[in-house]
Amino acid sequence: MRSALPARAAGRLLAAATAALACVLAAVVPAPPAGADDGVTYVCERSSGYDCMPGTDYTGQSVWGSYGPGHNCVSYVAHMLQRNGSERPWEDRLGNGSDWDEHARAAGYAVDTAPAVGSIAQWDGGSGHVAYVDAVAADHIVVTEDNYSGYSSARRILRTSTTFAEAEFLHIRDLPTTATDDVLWTSATADPALWWGVPTGEASPPFRAGPAALGATSADAPVAGDLDGDGATDLVLHPPGSTRARIAWGDGRGGFSTPTTRSVPARGRARPLVGDLDGDGADDVLWYAPGPATDAVWWGEPLSRTPEVDAVALHGAYLPAVGDLDGDGVDDVVLAGPGDAVDRVVWGATGVRRIRTTRLPASGLAASATATVGDFDGDGRDDIAWSRPGPARDAIWWGEADRVPTRHSLSLDAGQVARSGDFDGDGADDLLLVGVGGTDDELLLGAVGRRSLELAAHPVTAPDGAIAVVADFGPG
Numbered sequence: 001m002r003s004a005l006p007a008r009a010a011g012r013l014l015a016a017a018t019a020a021l022a023c024v025l026a027a028v029v030p031a032p033p034a035g036a037d038d039g040v041t042y043v044c045e046r047s048s049g050y051d052c053m054p055g056t057d058y059t060g061q062s063v064w065g066s067y068g069p070g071h072n073c074v075s076y077v078a079h080m081l082q083r084n085g086s087e088r089p090w091e092d093r094l095g096n097g098s099d100w101d102e103h104a105r106a107a108g109y110a111v112d113t114a115p116a117v118g119s120i121a122q123w124d125g126g127s128g129h130v131a132y133v134d135a136v137a138a139d140h141i142v143v144t145e146d147n148y149s150g151y152s153s154a155r156r157i158l159r160t161s162t163t164f165a166e167a168e169f170l171h172i173r174d175l176p177t178t179a180t181d182d183v184l185w186t187s188a189t190a191d192p193a194l195w196w197g198v199p200t201g202e203a204s205p206p207f208r209a210g211p212a213a214l215g216a217t218s219a220d221a222p223v224a225g226d227l228d229g230d231g232a233t234d235l236v237l238h239p240p241g242s243t244r245a246r247i248a249w250g251d252g253r254g255g256f257s258t259p260t261t262r263s264v265p266a267r268g269r270a271r272p273l274v275g276d277l278d279g280d281g282a283d284d285v286l287w288y289a290p291g292p293a294t295d296a297v298w299w300g301e302p303l304s305r306t307p308e309v310d311a312v313a314l315h316g317a318y319l320p321a322v323g324d325l326d327g328d329g330v331d332d333v334v335l336a337g338p339g340d341a342v343d344r345v346v347w348g349a350t351g352v353r354r355i356r357t358t359r360l361p362a363s364g365l366a367a368s369a370t371a372t373v374g375d376f377d378g379d380g381r382d383d384i385a386w387s388r389p390g391p392a393r394d395a396i397w398w399g400e401a402d403r404v405p406t407r408h409s410l411s412l413d414a415g416q417v418a419r420s421g422d423f424d425g426d427g428a429d430d431l432l433l434v435g436v437g438g439t440d441d442e443l444l445l446g447a448v449g450r451r452s453l454e455l456a457a458h459p460v461t462a463p464d465g466a467i468a469v470v471a472d473f474g475p476g
Contacts, residue, residue: 039161055255098128181421374420374429
């Protein structure tokens with residue numbers, strides 16, 4: 001993800017009372033084309049606003065006493081450190097960009113030539129410059145940055161470039177390299193809230209708060225998926241019964257675009273079920289409605305925001321669930337028949353856009369059961385936790401390579417709504433139980449090689465009246 005300052009501007013900067021907090025991009029980062037470093041390209045061209053750093057909530061504000069409001073490199077990296085959970089890194093003034101390496105060393109932070117996502121790139125020269133490291137690859141890094149000279153930008157910097165060779169990297173609050181799932185909370189009355197998952201071994205509690213940019217409420221019934229295959233989680237917003245749905249495209253950093261609107265098949269009675277059913281890397285949306293009405297599929301297209309639409313006929317009152325139950329890398333659709341009705345499944349296959357059901361042994365699920373899908377034992381095959389209100393026993397189906405799930409009983413509190421995700425990054429999904437009607441919230445932890453769920457040591461408290469949407473919303 002994610003120039004030399006004119007002489008008169010430099011003179012004005014050095015004369016200003018805030019010079020100690022200003023950021024000048026001296027000769028290390030020259031303005032192209034004159035003297036440009038061949039190994040540096042703009043991922044996002046220089047913007048007089050803050051378009052190059054979407055999803056960060058940064059608008060030039062002062063942080064920890066930094067210069068602001070207005071464009072400033074120190075303000076931006078301080079904002080990102082604070083957003084990532086860092087306390088103020090040192091008590092003295094933050095200083096110029098050129099001061100940050102010395103300040104960081106004195107405060108006990110590692111400073112080296114090895115970039116990491118979330119680290120701070122720092123250059124000396126003049127008043128120096130600091131930037132935020134958004135991505136790290138074998139041959140390059142990507143940084144986003146604000147600049148005192150009046151613009152923000154994002155740059156791709158090759159490791160062979162002079163710009164990279166002259167940089168140091170400050171490890172104040174690096175982001176974890178372990179992927180974790182996050183929780184987006186939406187409600188009818190409050191702004192959305194985002195919980196970043198915390199990898200195993202970090203401090204408790206198992207989540208930490210972050211900002212969320214989303215113009216939606218719980219009434220929109222958000223469902224998550226990567227519909228355009230760009231690696232960022234998107235949201236389908238579909239109030240139940242509506243004939244139209246909106247798609248909020250994710251930016252991979254917890255932010256979302258202004259939603260775009262599409263017509264919904266099955267006359268608005270359908271429910272969106274999201275998964276990659278054809279194995280092309282872009283999630284698809286199966287619009288399913290119980291009964292004889294024709295259903296439909298939006299086939300997601302990699303790097304396209306215009307899905308292909310096919311009509312399908314599932315015909316039946318099923319309890320649906322989507323996940324990779326056989327571990328072949330392609331999602332499947334389970335259509336469980338309540339009571340004595342036959343269970344069916346659509347086995348997804350790479351390159352195949354065909355919705356055809358096969359039978360499973362009847363399971364006798366209650367008509368009120370709801371499915372929560374996740375790989376709770378970390379074996380590469382998704383499992384299904386079926387929860388039912390009231391005193392009836394819940395159930396869990398463990399996914400198997402032979403496509404016949406192993407079915408066990410499960411005991412969940414009747415007053416909880418289940419959501420799944422790998423919140424601690426250990427390779428197995430966990431079960432977040434959100435209490436309703438005064439019931440406590442709980443987090444049950446899955447583990448690789450263990451077919452049971454254990455209560456987390458640290459309690460969780462969900463926002464009152466909020467609906468949880470779980471996905472990996474980006475590096476948090």
